[in-house]
Amino acid sequence: MTEVAEKVGSVSQSRYEQIVAELRDVVEQQTRGQFTIGDRALEIEPMRQRGGLMTEPEWTVEASLKRLADDIGLSVATVKTTRWVASRWPKEHWSPKTASYTVHRALANIEDEAERFEAILTPPDDKARWTTDDASRRVGQQVETPITPQEKVTAIHSLARDEEVAAVVTTDFLKRPQVASKVSAEDKVRVVEEFTRDESVAATAATSLLRRPDIAFKAMSDDTARFQVNHAQVERSRQAREDFDRTSPVAPAVRAIDRSVEFLDLVTACHSFVAAAGRTVPGLRDRTLNDDERTIVHENVARVRGVLTELDSEFSQVRCGSARFPPWLIQPVPGGTWQALSCLKSAG
Numbered sequence: 001m002t003e004v005a006e007k008v009g010s011v012s013q014s015r016y017e018q019i020v021a022e023l024r025d026v027v028e029q030q031t032r033g034q035f036t037i038g039d040r041a042l043e044i045e046p047m048r049q050r051g052g053l054m055t056e057p058e059w060t061v062e063a064s065l066k067r068l069a070d071d072i073g074l075s076v077a078t079v080k081t082t083r084w085v086a087s088r089w090p091k092e093h094w095s096p097k098t099a100s101y102t103v104h105r106a107l108a109n110i111e112d113e114a115e116r117f118e119a120i121l122t123p124p125d126d127k128a129r130w131t132t133d134d135a136s137r138r139v140g141q142q143v144e145t146p147i148t149p150q151e152k153v154t155a156i157h158s159l160a161r162d163e164e165v166a167a168v169v170t171t172d173f174l175k176r177p178q179v180a181s182k183v184s185a186e187d188k189v190r191v192v193e194e195f196t197r198d199e200s201v202a203a204t205a206a207t208s209l210l211r212r213p214d215i216a217f218k219a220m221s222d223d224t225a226r227f228q229v230n231h232a233q234v235e236r237s238r239q240a241r242e243d244f245d246r247t248s249p250v251a252p253a254v255r256a257i258d259r260s261v262e263f264l265d266l267v268t269a270c271h272s273f274v275a276a277a278g279r280t281v282p283g284l285r286d287r288t289l290n291d292d293e294r295t296i297v298h299e300n301v302a303r304v305r306g307v308l309t310e311l312d313s314e315f316s317q318v319r320c321g322s323a324r325f326p327p328w329l330i331q332p333v334p335g336g337t338w339q340a341l342s343c344l345k346s347a348g
Contacts (some may be wrong), residue, residue, distance in 0.1 A: 030099040038086025099130040106135035
């Protein structure tokens with residue numbers, strides 16, 4: 001167990017230390033080599049202020065660096081980067097023994113020269129050498145191995161730049177109750193509003209929410225929401241009636257019934273008035289009708305019988321067919337029309 005514990009990978013601790021010492025020399029040489037490339041590129045094309053004039057009109061900076069890159073077998077981007085880093089680190093401020101070229105490149109983003117030159121000599125947390133993550137952290141760049149919550153958030157944002165990846169990640173996160181519980185109410189509302197921009201999604205979400213009695217009660221306390229719901233109910237009923245009138249085979253019969261119902265409502269109201277008057281006016285119920293009154297009564301009875309005959313025919317057609325009445329038609333009729341209708345039919 002002791003041998004296994006002292007190993008680093010497949011080598012012993014002592015061998016690992018030898019490898020580290022050897023590679024540090026290699027890294028130091030690479031660092032010096034990169035700076036040398038940058039210095040030579042800087043010698044060919046010194047850094048100029050934006051808008052500066054070219055010393056040799058027949059050559060541009062891009063053309064010069066492109067020719068140099070081709071001649072030494074490197075990319076133009078690499079030559080440009082080494083040139084810029086070399087401009088930030090004069091030779092007397094190189095520190096290849098304590099910092100790699102990658103660290104120098106990261107710390108080159110420190111604008112103040114004095115601060116930059118001091119930083120390369122003082123690794124963080126009393127470390128002997130700078131690491132690339134320490135250098136990136138020092139200048140606020142993304143690190144390769146995030147440690148702090150903010151660094152992890154930055155790494156997630158970087159990985160989720162693609163919209164499809166971001167959608168999947170967001171869905172997975174919101175499936176975790178402990179994550180969703182930490183989201184503020186304002187952010188939750190904003191997310192719901194964003195997700196329900198699509199009308200079909202919004203309709204489904206609203207329907208599901210209004211099925212919860214406590215949610216429906218709170219929603220209806222808002223005057224605007226209550227008005228919109230009531231308006232939607234009336235509008236839906238109107239559209240259903242129009243669709244029925246336009247497409248249903250029994251629509252003509254229903255329209256005829258509606259007209260007959262209106263007449264029967266009037267007859268019922270008159271009948272109720274006469275009945276009430278007969279009970280309240282002494283001697284009216286035992287009084288004999290005169291000829292004119294008897295004629296009017298007979299005419300009205302005949303008219304009502306004609307309406308009843310028409311209704312019988314229409315109801316018979318509806319019952320025998322395959323069509324059905326829509327829900328908005330099956331409701332009580334004001335004034336007790338159907339009760340009066342049964343009385344009149346039996347009286348007939």
